[in-house]
Amino acid sequence: MNFLSDPTNLILIAFALVSGALLLRPKLLGGGSAGIGTLEMTQLINSKNALVLDVRDTGEFAAGIITGSRNIPLSALATRTGEIIKYKAKPVVVVCQSGARSAKAVAQLQKEGFTEVYNLSGGINAWRQAGLPLVQPPAVAGGKLAAASR
Numbered sequence: 697m698n699f700l701s702d703p704t705n706l707i708l709i710a711f712a713l714v715s716g717a718l719l720l721r722p723k724l725l726g727g728g729s730a731g732i733g734t735l736e737m738t739q740l741i742n743s744k745n746a747l748v749l750d751v752r753d754t755g756e757f758a759a760g761i762i763t764g765s766r767n768i769p770l771s772a773l774a775t776r777t778g779e780i781i782k783y784k785a786k787p788v789v790v791v792c793q794s795g796a797r798s799a800k801a802v803a804q805l806q807k808e809g810f811t812e813v814y815n816l817s818g819g820i821n822a823w824r825q826a827g828l829p830l831v832q833p834p835a836v837a838g839g840k841l842a843a844a845s846r
Contacts, residue, residue: 730802731817734826737789740814746787747780751801752820756793760830762823767833770797777808787812795819 732740740746741764748762751770761767768776770792780788788810790798795818802815816822824830 730814731795731799732789732814733817734823734828737814737816738828740787740789744787746789746814747783749780749788749790749801751790751792751797757833760820761833762791762820763829763831765791765833770801773801773804777805784808784810785812787814789814789816791816791823792819794821 737746737748741748748765750757750761750765750767751773752767753769753771754767757765757767757769766780768779788805790801790805790813792798792801795815798815798819802813805813818825820830
């Protein structure tokens with residue numbers, strides 16, 4: 697029996713091709729954000745000294761951060777991009793609570809010319825689920841948060 701002449705097999709082949717094309721579409725069109733997992737993120741931090749940009753609001757940030765994170769809330773990112781301009785050609789991993797706001801931030805940074813920007817898939821929730829540590833952000837006088845230096 698010829699594999700390609702069986703109509704059922706043709707349907708499965710067509711389904712596989714369409715599924716593959718849909719998965720590759722964001723990469724081929726250059727849109728979307730590169731979602732990475734916690735393992736890939738820790739590798740980028742350790743091997744390439746990636747900036748971890750936390751786009752949660754200040755209250756969420758105060759509840760616990762990934763060590764070395766820099767906080768610029770998504771609502772302020774457009775006006776504060778200059779603070780991280782030195783990372784324009786370096787790896788930047790953007791995080792939020794679940795990965796939705798960070799995906800928006802990745803798109804915004806790509807429009808600003810940042811070339812190596814990643815979204816932590818699942819955000820801080822995925823980080824916690826992986827059993828990875830969160831720390832308290834550094835504080836300064838008056839209870840305000842200090843920007844993590846890098």
